[in-house]
Amino acid sequence: MSMLLIWLLVTVACYGAVIGTAALMTLAERKVSAAMQYRYGPNRVGPFGLLQPLADGVKFIFKEEVIPAGANPWIFKLAPVLTALPAMLAIAVIPFTGVIGTFEDTVIYGSIANPEIGILYVLAVSGIGVYGAILGGWASNSKYSLLGGLRASAQMVSYELSLILAVLAVVAMTGSLNLHEIVTDQSGWLGWNVFSQPLAFMLFLICSYAETNRHPFDFAECEPELVGGFHTEYSSMKFAMFFIGEYTAMVVMACLTTTLFFGGYLVPFWEGAPWWIGLLAFGAKTSFFLLLFIWVRWTLPRFRYDQLMHLGWKVLFPLALLNIFITGLWISFGPGGN
Amino acid sequence: MVVVERKELSFLERIYFPAILKGLRITVSKMFAPRFTRQYPEEPLPTNEVTRGQPRLAVNEDDTIRCVSCGLCEAACPAYAITIDGQETERFIEREPERFDIDMLRCILCGFCEEACPKDAIYMSNELELADFSREALVYDIEKLKRPVSALQDRIDYIKKINDRWQTSSST
Numbered sequence: 001m002s003m004l005l006i007w008l009l010v011t012v013a014c015y016g017a018v019i020g021t022a023a024l025m026t027l028a029e030r031k032v033s034a035a036m037q038y039r040y041g042p043n044r045v046g047p048f049g050l051l052q053p054l055a056d057g058v059k060f061i062f063k064e065e066v067i068p069a070g071a072n073p074w075i076f077k078l079a080p081v082l083t084a085l086p087a088m089l090a091i092a093v094i095p096f097t098g099v100i101g102t103f104e105d106t107v108i109y110g111s112i113a114n115p116e117i118g119i120l121y122v123l124a125v126s127g128i129g130v131y132g133a134i135l136g137g138w139a140s141n142s143k144y145s146l147l148g149g150l151r152a153s154a155q156m157v158s159y160e161l162s163l164i165l166a167v168l169a170v171v172a173m174t175g176s177l178n179l180h181e182i183v184t185d186q187s188g189w190l191g192w193n194v195f196s197q198p199l200a201f202m203l204f205l206i207c208s209y210a211e212t213n214r215h216p217f218d219f220a221e222c223e224p225e226l227v228g229g230f231h232t233e234y235s236s237m238k239f240a241m242f243f244i245g246e247y248t249a250m251v252v253m254a255c256l257t258t259t260l261f262f263g264g265y266l267v268p269f270w271e272g273a274p275w276w277i278g279l280l281a282f283g284a285k286t287s288f289f290l291l292l293f294i295w296v297r298w299t300l301p302r303f304r305y306d307q308l309m310h311l312g313w314k315v316l317f318p319l320a321l322l323n324i325f326i327t328g329l330w331i332s333f334g335p336g337g338n
Numbered sequence: 339m340v341v342v343e344r345k346e347l348s349f350l351e352r353i354y355f356p357a358i359l360k361g362l363r364i365t366v367s368k369m370f371a372p373r374f375t376r377q378y379p380e381e382p383l384p385t386n387e388v389t390r391g392q393p394r395l396a397v398n399e400d401d402t403i404r405c406v407s408c409g410l411c412e413a414a415c416p417a418y419a420i421t422i423d424g425q426e427t428e429r430f431i432e433r434e435p436e437r438f439d440i441d442m443l444r445c446i447l448c449g450f451c452e453e454a455c456p457k458d459a460i461y462m463s464n465e466l467e468l469a470d471f472s473r474e475a476l477v478y479d480i481e482k483l484k485r486p487v488s489a490l491q492d493r494i495d496y497i498k499k500i501n502d503r504w505q506t507s508s509s510t
Contacts, residue, residue, distance in 0.1 A: 035369040040377070299361045 006103060011112050018091045018255075022247035023053040025290060032294045060240040068141055068233045075139035080234065080241030083132025087248040089125040093118040094255045095179045097265045097279040109180060110265065110275060118179035119171060122256060123164055126211065129249060130156040133213075136242070137230035148229025151219040151305065155210055158312040159217075163207035165320035169200040169327040170260050183264035187271060194261040199323045201261045203316055208253040210312070213246060215297035219305055254289035258282060385464035387492035390449050393440060394463040394485040396494070403484065404459035407435040411451035411460055419444035420451060431457075438480040442468055452497065461490045461497070 027042065027049065034041030042049035067073055095118075097110030115121060130153050137149015170193050171177055174185045186192050194201045210217040221229035231242045258264055262285050265278030273281070303311070350356050376383070385391070396404050407424030425436035451460050463485060470476050487494065 032369070035373075036365045038368065038371060038374045040373060040375050043377075295362060295365060299365045300358065 003103060003106060006108060007112075010108070010110075014091055014094075014096060014112050015088070017096070018094075018248060018251050019088070019244070021251050021290070022244060023057075025247045025250060025294075026056065026243065027052050028290070029294050029297075032291070033298045036298050057240065060237050063236040065236040065238065066233075070141035071233065072139040072141075075135050076233075077238070079132050079136030079139060079230075080238045080245070081132075082135060083129060083245035084241045084248065085245075086125045086128040086132075087245050087252055090122045090252045091248075093121050093179055094252065095183055095259060095264055096255075096282055097275045098180070098183075100275045110279065111179070114178070114180055117177050119167060119177050119182065119260075122179075122252070123160075123167065126249065126252070127160060129211075129245070132242070132245065133230045136234065140230070140233035142233050144226045144228070144232045145230050148219075148221065148226045148232070151226075152213060152230055155213075155217060155219055155308060155312070158309065159207045159210035159316070162203055162312065162316040162320040163211060165317075165324055166200040166203040166207065167260065169197055169320075169323050172324070172327050172331060173197065179259055179264075183259055183266060186263040187266055192261065192263045192266075197261065197323070197327070199319065200327075201257075203320050203323065204257065204260065206316060208257060209293070209296065210308075212249045212253050212293075214250065214293055216300040216302050217308060218302065219308060250293050251286070251290065254286045254293065255282075257289050258285040383466065385466070387464075387496040389464045389466070390447055390462045391464045391466045392442060392445065392447065392462070392468065393449075393451055393460050393483070394465070394490065395438065395480065395483045396459055396461055396487050396490055397484045398487060402429060403434055403480075404457050405435050405438065406431050406433045406457055406459070407438070408433075408456065410454040410456060414450040414454035416448060416450060417444045417446045419446075435480060438483060440478050440483060442476045442478055443473060458494070458497075461485075461493050463490060463493065 030052075031041040031049070042052045045051040045055045067076055092112045093115060095109065095111045095114075100108045100110055102108065133152035133156075134149040137145040137147070137152070140146070170182065173193065173196060174182045176182060176185070182193075209215070213219075213221065219229075221231070226232070231239055234242060264285075265275075265282040267273045267277055267281045270277070398404060407422050409422055409424075412420045412422050419441045421437065421439040421441075422435050423437040424433050426432060427434045447462065449462050452462050468476065
């Protein structure tokens with residue numbers, strides 16, 4: 001019974017933290033972009049505008065819900081769920097901190113679940129995310145939405161390949177798919193994977209921007225060409241669901257970058273730090289990558305669509321293959337090989 | 339035919355990363371630059387004696403209104419915003435307005451009433467804010483328009499200076 005309670009507590013804490021961060025990200029996006037443009041951003045709702053996400057949420061709930069004529073109502077309603085849900089499912093295996101303690105011979109990890117196939121699970125569920133965009137685009141019965149959905153699917157499929165290959169190099173170095181083991185493997189002086197796999201890190205970073213439909217790869221939305229892309233026809237809470245999904249996916253991607261390449265909850269020069277210090281370290285590292293998402297968005301212009309495909313297939317994909325090849329050679333014939 | 343010679347990009351330029359880092363450096367440096375936004379209700383627009391705001395009626399220190407309801411401002415007003423009804427009074431000036439309405443929704447803040455006034459009774463104040471819930475509430479009556487001379491002193495001095503300059507230059 002109390003094991004169930006602990007499990008419930010961890011689950012609520014993890015989901016609350018990630019979705020709360022996603023909500024705050026919508027505020028941070030506006031605040032940071034405002035600061036970069038000599039403005040203040042929202043500062044009227046609550047201290048420093050901190051309650052703005054709440055006000056936005058209330059506004060979304062009270063908005064009228066419009067389903068366009070000729071739209072497929074069932075798929076139209078399903079699409080936002082298919083965007084938000086996979087991003088939230090991926091939270092389940094992210095190691096927020098190390099071992100918290102033991103309870104009745106059961107080790108309690110700082111993640112909701114600790115399966116052996118952790119990273120595979122994340123890649124699998126985040127792969128479902130593309131269905132939300134493509135189904136939403138198709139079911140809207142609108143040419144802009146359809147084009148946005150098509151672009152989203154083409155882009156996500158091509159970049160997911162390089163993303164998985166970049167992750168594969170890390171997995172090969174670690175020899176495990178378990179995210180906790182990937183983290184603990186990075187302990188020690190310069191043990192972070194970013195130092196041993198810099199190319200994989202760059203590939204992962206670029207592909208994660210494409211995967212989450214962020215600038216400079218936000219072709220699924222692409223305001224000047226496609227109005228709003230796949231969510232043009234959406235309104236009310238369904239539109240908010242797309243946003244929640246997008247921002248949760250960003251948080252998950254930032255968590256994954258930290259976990260795979262920046263030592264997760266490990267604190268440099270402090271082996272065996274208590275679990276709450278690890279949690280803070282994880283939060284700090286993830287916050288930086290979340291900030292980087294915003295920072296890059298307000299710095300770089302959008303690519304042209306053919307440039308995006310060129311970059312994905314002719315640059316990133318060969319580089320990822322090359323990285324895998326070099327990693328394989330290193331593992332086989334390097335100092336640790338046979 | 340014009341042939342544009344394009345420089346071959348070097349390797350560093352083709353991988354874009356130095357340029358991207360340079361861009362990121364610029365955006366982050368702007369985050370700490372001073373901001374242009376004025377926080378309006380807390381931080382109102384700066385005004386001075388040259389500001390031509392809404393017209394107000396000057397009231398002397400002994401609480402008497404300067405206006406003699408001659409109707410010159412009413413006639414000068416290009417927007418027909420002013421309505422005056424006069425009445426007699428025991429004071430030395432013999433006449434004063436019974437009713438002096440300015441429809442602030444019609445007023446175009448041109449300042450002709452101020453120029454037309456022979457008794458220095460109406461001045462353009464530095465008050466600029468105009469908001470209410472009905473059109474009727476924005477037709478200001480005499481009580482809403484009254485301002486003590488001390489509140490308008492800067493403007494009065496400024497107008498006096500302008501008029502004096504005009505008179506000296508035309509007489510010479």
